[in-house]
Amino acid sequence: MNILATVLLICGLFFFFGGAVGILRFPDFYSRLHPAGKLDTMGQLSSMIAMALYAAQDLSLNAILTALKIMLIVAFVFITSPTATHAIVDAGVRAGLLPWSRGIRRGEE
Amino acid sequence: MTVSTPTGNLRTPQAPPGQAPGSGGHAKRRPLAPYLLTFCVSFATWLVLSGKFDTFHLSLGVVACLIVAYCSGDMLLATTDLRSLPGQWYRFAIYIPWLLYQIFVANIHVMRLVFHPRMLQLIDPQIIRFQTRLRSEMARFVLANSITLTPGTITVYVSVIGTFTVHAIDEECARALPGEMEAKVAAIFGE
Numbered sequence: 001m002n003i004l005a006t007v008l009l010i011c012g013l014f015f016f017f018g019g020a021v022g023i024l025r026f027p028d029f030y031s032r033l034h035p036a037g038k039l040d041t042m043g044q045l046s047s048m049i050a051m052a053l054y055a056a057q058d059l060s061l062n063a064i065l066t067a068l069k070i071m072l073i074v075a076f077v078f079i080t081s082p083t084a085t086h087a088i089v090d091a092g093v094r095a096g097l098l099p100w101s102r103g104i105r106r107g108e109e
Numbered sequence: 110m111t112v113s114t115p116t117g118n119l120r121t122p123q124a125p126p127g128q129a130p131g132s133g134g135h136a137k138r139r140p141l142a143p144y145l146l147t148f149c150v151s152f153a154t155w156l157v158l159s160g161k162f163d164t165f166h167l168s169l170g171v172v173a174c175l176i177v178a179y180c181s182g183d184m185l186l187a188t189t190d191l192r193s194l195p196g197q198w199y200r201f202a203i204y205i206p207w208l209l210y211q212i213f214v215a216n217i218h219v220m221r222l223v224f225h226p227r228m229l230q231l232i233d234p235q236i237i238r239f240q241t242r243l244r245s246e247m248a249r250f251v252l253a254n255s256i257t258l259t260p261g262t263i264t265v266y267v268s269v270i271g272t273f274t275v276h277a278i279d280e281e282c283a284r285a286l287p288g289e290m291e292a293k294v295a296a297i298f299g300e
Contacts, residue, residue, distance in 0.1 A: 015216065022223035030263070031234050034278050035223055038260035042216040045209075065160045072157065082257035082264075089265050089276065099234050099276060 001057055005050040012047030015039050028100035029092050037085035041077065048074045144182035151177050193299065200297045201251075207293065211259055215282070219260040222278065233279050241271045241291060248298040255290055262286060 022035025048070050056067035155170040156162075225231055243249050249271065253264040256275060261282030266274040277283035 015220070018220045018223050022219070025223060025228055026232070027229060028234070030276050031232060031278055033263060034219060034260060037263065038212075038258065039216060039219060039223075041258065042212060042260075045212075062160065065157060068157045072154070078258065079254070082254040085257055086253070086264055089263050093265055099236060101234050 008050035015043030148178040215260040
């Protein structure tokens with residue numbers, strides 16, 4: 001169980017790391033939101049499952065309640081994260097920001 | 110003010126046929142089931158979050174959940190058809206593992222893009238539009254959030270007639286839309 005939790009935790013950290021690198025590497029506002037909004041959700045899911053597994057090891061009532069609380073965090077983030085991403089994208093569209101695309105490089109518009 | 114016609118409260122569900130019209134002051138034209146369901150859900154959350162099962166904490170929870178159910182009982186459930194709910198929730202529970210698997214696969218795809226040395230040649234951000242055949246707001250909400258959760262695609266805008274505007278990071282992600290996901294969501298809500 002400990003090994004499984006550790007592997008999941010490392011996977012989660014890897015996804016978080018990818019999210020951070022993606023935010024830095026992608027070319028514009030909209031494409032940066034892809035790693036920011038989703039890789040973080042995935043990293044959070046995987047690391048939270050690891051924590052729930054670690055917490056529920058001895059199968060007592062309190063341990064299971066703690067694991068359930070952690071899974072509640074996952075559920076709430078899975079509802080709020082896309083909504084927040086959508087709100088940010090919508091703000092960008094309303095402000096009139098054009099998405100980067102191939103062919104239209106910066107400075108050539 | 111001509112607003113005070115019966116169309117003024119569009120969101121209030123019609124009373125089920127069994128209930129006599131005008132029976133019981135406040136509960137008039139408002140079925141009890143959404144309130145009960147809200148109470149049960151919030152009380153279950155209370156139990157998990159408090160973790161104490163003595164009389165004092167339980168009674169506090171009952172009082173708090175009653176207040177919540179009274180104030181916001183019609184928010185959790187937008188639908189009026191309660192008989193279709195168990196089936197919907199069951200199909201939704203089956204949908205979640207599939208969605209998690211999709212999220213996982215697509216995450217790997219975006220990770221590959223992120224760490225690829227020639228990332229700028231691989232990505233091809235584009236805005237695509239498609240018309241969905243989903244009608245209910247809940248189904249559209251689930252589809253929009255599923256699209257946003259799946260990496261590579263973000264729902265930008267959903268119009269009232271059901272036109273989805275989606276920002277996709279590359280050609281492969283754009284081609285996958287709406288496709289299977291819309292069919293699955295349609296199956297959940299029976300549309």
